[in-house]
Amino acid sequence: MADIYAGLDTDDLVTGEAVTLELPPASLGTRLLSGLIDVTIEAGLLLVGVITVGMLATDEALYAVGSIVAFAGALVVVPCTLETFTRGKSVGKYAVGTRTVRDDAGPISFHHAFIRALVGVVEIWVFWGVPALVTSLVNSRGKRLGDLVAGTYVVRDKIGLVLPAPAPMPPQLAHWAHAADIAPLPEGLAISIRQLLGRGADLSPDAWRSLVVDLADRTLAYVAPAPPLGTPPEQFLAAVAAERRERDRVRLHTEADLRHRLAQRRTHP
Numbered sequence: 001m002a003d004i005y006a007g008l009d010t011d012d013l014v015t016g017e018a019v020t021l022e023l024p025p026a027s028l029g030t031r032l033l034s035g036l037i038d039v040t041i042e043a044g045l046l047l048v049g050v051i052t053v054g055m056l057a058t059d060e061a062l063y064a065v066g067s068i069v070a071f072a073g074a075l076v077v078v079p080c081t082l083e084t085f086t087r088g089k090s091v092g093k094y095a096v097g098t099r100t101v102r103d104d105a106g107p108i109s110f111h112h113a114f115i116r117a118l119v120g121v122v123e124i125w126v127f128w129g130v131p132a133l134v135t136s137l138v139n140s141r142g143k144r145l146g147d148l149v150a151g152t153y154v155v156r157d158k159i160g161l162v163l164p165a166p167a168p169m170p171p172q173l174a175h176w177a178h179a180a181d182i183a184p185l186p187e188g189l190a191i192s193i194r195q196l197l198g199r200g201a202d203l204s205p206d207a208w209r210s211l212v213v214d215l216a217d218r219t220l221a222y223v224a225p226a227p228p229l230g231t232p233p234e235q236f237l238a239a240v241a242a243e244r245r246e247r248d249r250v251r252l253h254t255e256a257d258l259r260h261r262l263a264q265r266r267t268h269p
Contacts, residue, residue: 023105025141026098026154034154035132037092038079039124045074075125076117083113089157099157100147112150119146167197169242170235176227177243183222185244193219193237212237 026034049070057063082090087107088100100108100116123131123145132144141153169177185193196211203211216233219240220226227236 023101023155026096026156028136028142030096030098030156031136031142031154032133034090034092034096034098035124035129037095038090039129041091042074042079045078046070049074075121076114079120080110080113080117083108083116084110088113088152093154093157097157098154100152100154103151103153105155108150108152112152115150116146116152119149120144165198166194166245167238167241169246170239173227173231173235173239177239180227180243181224182240182243182247185219185222185240189215189218190241190244193241197234197238197241 050067053063053066053070057066079090083100086094089098093099100112102108102112120132123129132146135144135148136142139148141147143153147153192211193215196208196215212233216236219237223240227239
């Protein structure tokens with residue numbers, strides 16, 4: 001049976017609450033402007049470094065070593081450090097409002113930033129940015145070579161999000177759901193239920209009904225007792241999703257209250 005994941009776009013992020021957030025890549029023009037700003041800054045740092053080395057070096061060997069250090073510092077160390085500590089931002093990205101994220105839309109680490117900077121030396125400085133431009137044009141997410149190797153891409157930093165409303169609890173199933181034993185659902189199954197309930201209008205009636213029945217059959221293995229005889233499968237799924245959400249809310253509230261009371265005891269023994 002086809003999985004509801006097939007309906008997700010490649011630029012969707014599915015959170016732990018099974019809410020899909022669209023993180024579209026930044027436009028080519030925005031990325032080019034950001035890159036131009038960063039390249040200008042790096043060129044300035046490199047120039048200052050080379051001039052400083054020339055003034056301080058006492059022989060050719062020291063000048064050669066100093067030049068290598070200046071080159072690595074301006075083109076690799078500085079951009080890598082900046083993107084690591086800002087979780088994906090450079091000066092150019094700050095200016096245009098973009099950010100580098102992992103392919104799963106999470107924040108990048110030193111590993112990702114280092115690979116992007118290292119590959120950037122070759123594709124941007126050695127080959128004058130031609131490989132970066134070509135791959136950005138042909139890749140659906142506008143990735144340059146460094147992004148392809150590191151598993152990252154660039155997104156707009158501030159995106160207006162419209163979150164779909166969660167499925168409400170069917171009133172006739174509220175008593176049953178509250179008393180039922182609902183085991184934790186596999187992540188893929190929980191996400192599929194949330195997606196299907198929230199975008200039924202996007203599917204043909206036959207496809208939607210087929211998926212609803214399939215997901216209900218798979219969910220029955222995690223619920224006891226079964227819902228009342230004759231319960232429509234979509235209402236059964238909505239009840240399970242709503243009850244799981246309510247139980248998670250209560251659990252989080254209880255844990256927060258417990259932490260608050262423990263903190264008060266430590267403050268006032």
